[in-house]
Amino acid sequence: MFDKGKLNQLQSQKDTWEEGKLKKVLEKRPERKKEFTTGSNKEVGRLYTPLDVADLDYERDLGFPGEYPYTRGVQPTMYRGRLWTMRQYAGFSTAEESNERYKYLLEQGTTGLSVAFDLPTQIGYDSDYPISEGEVGKVGVAIDSLEDMEILFKDIPLDKVSTSMTINAPAAVLLAMYIAVAEKQGVSADKLKGTIQNDILKEYIARGTYIFPVQPSMRLITNIFEYCHKEVPKWNTISISGYHIREAGSTAAQEIAFTLADGIAYVQAAIDAGLDVDDFAPRLSFFFNSHNDLLEEVAKFRAARRLWARIMKERFGAKKEKSLMLRFHTQTGGSTLTAQQPENNVVRVAIQTLAAVLGGTQSLHTNSRDEALALPSEDSVRIALRTQQIVAYESGVTETIDPLAGSYYVESLTNKLEEDALEYINKIDSLGGAPKAIEKGYIQKEIQDSAYTYQKQIENEERIVVGMNKFMIEEPKPTGLLKVDPAVGKLQKEKLAKLKETRDNQLVNKNLEELSKAAEGEANLMPYIKEAVKAYATLGEICDVLREVFGEYQQNIIL
């Protein structure tokens, strides 16, 4: 991008500046620290100039928005055309209460739903299983059967909203329920828009809601790819997630690397199952974190987009434009929020929102200020949503595309993050791909090392967290926190007992037996799961059948 002669001239000017003016100032007044680093411990130079991006080729490395390699964004107009989807992750207690919260969020201007399920639901247990005791309705809504799902989306027209569901191991079951609810509303599956997370590899790595071993889990995922390609073409069949990897303590480069390595594994599995890459790749979506180091995060999003496009084109030979595009949801960083002086979290979330938007996200969840204390209250959720709206309507960063492009620092950091991530991906390839690297504990260990380093830096105050290890105050007890009614467990149990009396149990058993047989063979399981769901088989019953055939994943404990 730069003229060689000019660069040489610049180098000698820089040398002169360093030896002269800079040196004098440094002698008199040294800098605040010996080493400056990003939020992910990457060294940051004093000054970036064209010399740091001397090899940048505009056409090859940046291109135009909506064009390969999509560094500048996936759409030609970005936020000038349409703002990102403001999608607040919510759900707690019973389907009835969550349904109220969704309607509130829609009234407040949220533009897409995002369903949080409780842990028993995420791990395929019904509310009346002994292991579910104490967990029902806590971190999300409890869904035991199609009946709960019907209540969850009551009076919400499924052809009008797009719905994201954070569900992984039993994603096929919840997707089948969603389709069944839509059909009852008179909405056909081909009109449905939304996303299931459906990313099991990061569950093994970082999030923990796995059920089945790797192979059958990968089969369920490719079954969904295939089924949706035919029946639910507008559905995002997976949200390949770096969010939880980052929350578990990874660096920004590791977040890109481990997420894309998981992505590579899914693409390979689907190709191995006989699918054409351009049939399913356009529906792959991603999910990233946004932390406090604004410029590093922006560079991360840009690097991830470029790297994925290159992988899809060069490694998998994808041809459709949509197969090459990394479309992503972002959530602000839960682990960056402090329990101390929680109002400060509003500011952190605002910075992280800016990073996500300057990085070109397609949708965004902003965390609430009280999340280090409890589930967010309605007030906190509103402020979080308003933060997005202020960035959208008042900050001005939406008015032009990828405004930080061309910053010597941001471009140099984008290159560096892509390089680092690629190095990790090569290492994972050499271990036999993401599933093998997870089995060996390699990915987990890398993340844990980063998490531990971070903790030590906070404790020796190399890293300052305002209000937590510096600028502390005596604080009154926080008030106005949300409490989930402990009666929800009992309520769900009663609903289940009633359901099992009133449904056609013969039909349930027949459908479950057919599912079991299909699971033993090689058929696509989606149609069988859908039939079981429609007969009001419970989530636990369906997952038990699959547990029986597939077995359960055994965690590899790495310290």
Place this chain on the structure above:
Amino acid sequence: MDRPIRVLVGKPGLDGHDRGAKVIARALRDAGMEVIYTGLRQTPEQIVEAAIQEDVDCIAMSILSGAHNHLFPRVMELLKEEKIDDILVIGGGVVPDDDIQPLKDAGIAEIFTPGTPTTTFINYIKENIIR
């Protein structure tokens, strides 16, 4: 009694957030303690059984899912049933203030909330184990 302090780090319930538990396990180990980490999805029964088998001085549990009011006291109940009163039991995680006193009343010695430096609970364990 010169053997190192033995601590069982446990994740009771279905919660998969183990960053804190693992950081704590490493910090305790770096502080010279012997650490047994039993991994995710442990029932209170499994935790108590492991604590007995491993003859630990302390059980340190972490929950971020909000199930602490059920699971922490359940561990205390089981210890009582086994007539064990010489294991220090502590907890950590996203535990609202209002829940802390009832948990202490149930026998949990201390609850550590987000932002606690590792040195705080390392010292707490050293000073409070029952020997």
